[in-house]
Amino acid sequence: MKNLKITVCAMMVIMSISGMSASFRFFKKKNNDNNKPAATVPALSKVTSSNPASDYCAKQGGKSIIVKSSKGDYGVCMLKDGTAMEEWEYYRQNNTPRDAEAAVIGMPNPASKFCVDKGGKSVTEKDKNGNERGVCRFNNGTKVDEWDYYRENN
Template sequence: MKNLKVIVTGLVIAMSISGMSASLSSIFRKKKNKSTSTTAEAPTQASSYCVSQGGESILVKSKKGDFRVCKLRNGTTIDEWEYYRNNAPTVQDFERQVLNSENPAAKFCIAKGGKSLKVKDRNGAEKGICQFSNGTKVDEWDYYRANH
């Protein structure tokens, strides 16, 4: 009788373990299938730029590997990264735009009849002065802020 209890207990434990491992393996199989079945990718900068310019990002599969092309509005296709490198604005373009833009305080001074002058302060730093026809001089930015 004692041997029967040991055998039954052993069988119950063995069946429990095999049942748990079967359910765990099905869980892992489901997770694996979910991760491999999705083909959605996060868009690259090149893909996003292509679409923002009115193009269409197309995945091309070849023997050498997969790559994306940008189909432009006129029907032309070009490698996305090549299109991005040749056309997307760079940091240098942004800097050039900012540095070459007019100083709004100087522009305001001139619009109000003044003359924009550049002078150096005691420390050698350059600053803008607005000089009016009556000889009055004010700091351009102080004048701009006071009137905006």
């Protein structure tokens, strides 16, 4: 039994060492690929992953590109008229927090809308603790919590 434990431990050590050496060779090869001269790396390349600033640039008819510099990579939006602007700067100038807030504020409550669509009347009632809740009131006098009604039927 003692020989079995020693054999298993020795096998585990050998497998660990071989795994580390294999990963070291892979890491060394990968690092050698990154040490290519800067002349072989293109200065501009297309954006491969999307972000809100890149999406906004494209929606406005611009072309999103990545600029590689010694300080890091950054996105630039090339607009139709030929002007170039850093993507996030362009996005922030044209999308304020108020714009996003207005979009949410203008959206109806889906439970209230569902209540009205089904022939009910959406009303706000207070419970005994003073908390407000949406209630769907029907012509026959029945009342049901709007969100409960919405969830049960959707």
